[in-house]
Amino acid sequence: MDGKAVDRVVELLSRASQTYALTGAGVSTESGIPDFRSPGTGLWSNPEACSLATGEAFRRDPARFYRFFLPLWRDYRRAQPNPAHLALAELEKLGRLRGIITQNIDGLHRKAGSRVVWEVHGHLEHLICTRCQRPAPFALADEAWEKGDLPPRCSCGGVLRPQVVLFGEPMAADFHRVLVFLRQGCDLLLVIGSSLMVYPVAGLVDYARQLVIINQDPTPVDERATVVLRGRAGEILPRIVSGLRARLLPG
Numbered sequence: 001m002d003g004k005a006v007d008r009v010v011e012l013l014s015r016a017s018q019t020y021a022l023t024g025a026g027v028s029t030e031s032g033i034p035d036f037r038s039p040g041t042g043l044w045s046n047p048e049a050c051s052l053a054t055g056e057a058f059r060r061d062p063a064r065f066y067r068f069f070l071p072l073w074r075d076y077r078r079a080q081p082n083p084a085h086l087a088l089a090e091l092e093k094l095g096r097l098r099g100i101i102t103q104n105i106d107g108l109h110r111k112a113g114s115r116v117v118w119e120v121h122g123h124l125e126h127l128i129c130t131r132c133q134r135p136a137p138f139a140l141a142d143e144a145w146e147k148g149d150l151p152p153r154c155s156c157g158g159v160l161r162p163q164v165v166l167f168g169e170p171m172a173a174d175f176h177r178v179l180v181f182l183r184q185g186c187d188l189l190l191v192i193g194s195s196l197m198v199y200p201v202a203g204l205v206d207y208a209r210q211l212v213i214i215n216q217d218p219t220p221v222d223e224r225a226t227v228v229l230r231g232r233a234g235e236i237l238p239r240i241v242s243g244l245r246a247r248l249l250p251g
C-alpha cells in the first residue's frame with residue numbers, strides 16, 4: 001500500500017469540513033458478498049441476473065424473480081460488516097464524515113454503526129405490497145421460500161416486492177435527499193468499491209470539489225481524483241482512520 005497516498009488522504013480528511021463517502025458493491029466483497037463487475041466473480045457474469053433484474057421481469061414472473069434473487073439476498077442479510085464498514089463508522093464518530101451514500105442494499109453500513117446512510121438503490125429491510133402499498137417484514141419472503149410458495153403475498157393478496165431499485169425504475173427517495181445535501185457543498189468525496197459505471201449515481205462525483213478513489217480496479221474518473229488508492233478497502237480504510245485518529249487525538 002502506498003503510505004504517502006494514505007498520508008495525503010489523512011491530510012485531506014483533517015482539513016475538509018463537508019466530507020461524504022460514496023460506496024459500491026466493492027466495500028462488501030470482504031464480507032463475502034460478490035460485486036457486479038469484478039471479472040469472473042461479478043454477478044453480471046451470469047446473463048440470467050441481467051435479464052431478471054428489471055421491473056418488467058419482476059411483474060411478468062415474480063416467483064422466478066424471487067427464486068433467482070432470494071438466495072443471494074438471504075446471504076446479504078446474514079453477512080457481517082468488514083473492517084471497511086467499521087472504519088467508515090469510526091470516521092463518522094470522529095466527526096470527519098457527514099454521511100454515506102451507498103449503492104448497496106445489504107444494510108452493512110448500518111450494521112457497522114454508521115448513522116447517516118442514504119441507500120440510493122433501496123434496501124432489504126422490508127417488503128412492500130404492490131397492491132395496497134403497505135410494508136411487510138422481509139421474513140415473509142423467507143417463509144415463502146421455505147414453504148416453496150413464492151412469491152410472498154400481503155394479507156390483502158397482493159404480491160410483495162423488495163424495496164430495491166430494479167433496472168428501468170426510478171431512484172429511491174434517498175437519492176433525491178442526498179442531492180439536497182451535496183448541492184449545499186461537498187469539499188471531499190471518498191469513492192470506495194464502485195466501478196462508477198452505474199448512472200445516475202456515478203454522476204454524483206461532479207458535486208465534489210476533491211475526490212479520493214479507493215478501488216481495486218481502475219474507474220473512468222481516476223484521472224480527476226486528487227488521490228487514487230488501488231487495493232482492498234478493508235485494508236486501506238483502517239490505515240486511513242488510524243492515521244487520522246493519531247493526528248486528531250495525539251497521545
Ligand code: NAD
Nearest residue numbers: 024025026035036037104105106193194195216217232233
Ligand atoms: P461494481 O460491481 O460495478 O464495482 C465494484 C468495484 O469494486 C469494482 O471496480 C472492483 O474493482 C471493486 N472492488 C471489489 N472488491 C473490492 C475491495 N475489497 N476493495 C476495493 N475495491 C473492490 O459495483 P457498483 O459500482 O456498486 O455498481 C453495481 C451495482 O451493484 C450497484 O447498483 C449496487 O446496487 C449493486 N450491488 C450491490 C451489492 C450489495 O448490496 N452488497 C452487491 C452486488 C451489487
